[in-house]
Amino acid sequence: MSRADKAALRAGALAARLREPGDQQAITRHLALVVAPHATRVLSTYWPMRGEADPRPGLAGHRGPLCLPVVTGKAVPLVFRAWHGEALVPGPFGTSHPAESAAPLTPEVLVVPLAAFDRAGHRIGYGGGYYDRTLQLLRESGPVTAIGLAFASQEIARIPSEPFDQLLDLIVTDHEIIHPLR
Numbered sequence: 001m002s003r004a005d006k007a008a009l010r011a012g013a014l015a016a017r018l019r020e021p022g023d024q025q026a027i028t029r030h031l032a033l034v035v036a037p038h039a040t041r042v043l044s045t046y047w048p049m050r051g052e053a054d055p056r057p058g059l060a061g062h063r064g065p066l067c068l069p070v071v072t073g074k075a076v077p078l079v080f081r082a083w084h085g086e087a088l089v090p091g092p093f094g095t096s097h098p099a100e101s102a103a104p105l106t107p108e109v110l111v112v113p114l115a116a117f118d119r120a121g122h123r124i125g126y127g128g129g130y131y132d133r134t135l136q137l138l139r140e141s142g143p144v145t146a147i148g149l150a151f152a153s154q155e156i157a158r159i160p161s162e163p164f165d166q167l168l169d170l171i172v173t174d175h176e177i178i179h180p181l182r
């Protein structure tokens with residue numbers, strides 16, 4: 001797939017998200033169900049922006065450590081810092097992340113923001129390749145569970161797969177919990 005094709009899929013899905021806001025309460029319910037078996041693991045969440053589904057209320061019952069991603073440069077994997085509800089500092093591209101004083105953590109479960117997804121577990125993000133690089137690195141040292149979070153309006157019939165794609169293990173939407181077929 002060309003960069004332009006992927007950019008068009010991304011733009012279409014982001015426009016659909018703004019047109020049809022979706023049911024945040026259902027997202028919260030479904031996410032809480034999916035993370036319950038991982039309640040004591042190190043879990044990475046995200047700070048929602050631009051109409052993204054909000055993972056925070058669905059994680060209220062999580063008992064293990066929580067962390068947030070930090071963008072430290074272009075084309076490098078994300079790093080993760082512990083987060084217990086403290087104020088965040090602004091990062092690049094409108095992101096927000098814990099201050100440098102927060103402890104670095106290695107997540108075992110990641111709630112991954114999506115611009116678009118398909119039922120096979122392919123995803124498109126904002127285009128930095130950050131989660132692809134990060135999941136590749138984490139999966140080299142052990143099993144990780146990647147949970148995509150999006151509104152059902154962001155589904156695309158098929159996202160052509162690319163060699164660097166890291167697949168989602170589960171996708172949580174306001175309509176359903178999707179177990180991609182492998």
Ligand SMILES: Nc1nc2c(c(=O)[nH]1)N(C=O)[C@@H](CNc1ccc(C(=O)N[C@@H](CCC(=O)O)C(=O)O)cc1)CN2
Pocket residue numbers: 046047048049052069070071078093095113114125126127128129130131
């Ligand atoms: N809430 C949230 N946090 C997140 C992500 C995310 O998708 N959502 N990320 C997921 O990876 C990382 C941040 N990645 C991002 C990558 C690019 C852009 C962005 O705005 N890109 C510009 C073009 C940038 C450029 O000039 O290259 C754009 O879309 O206009 C935003 C976030 C980490 N934190």
Ligand SMILES: Nc1ncnc2c1ncn2[C@@H]1O[C@H](COP(=O)(O)OP(=O)(O)OP(=O)(O)O)[C@@H](O)[C@H]1O
Pocket residue numbers: 006123124125126127128129130131132133136164165
């Ligand atoms: N594991 C990787 N190693 C090297 N380059 C990679 C890797 N993963 C992705 N890339 C590069 O990053 C670029 C952007 O990837 P892609 O368009 O899939 O980003 P995205 O999944 O939309 O963004 P994000 O992961 O930040 O949400 C790709 O063109 C690719 O060349």
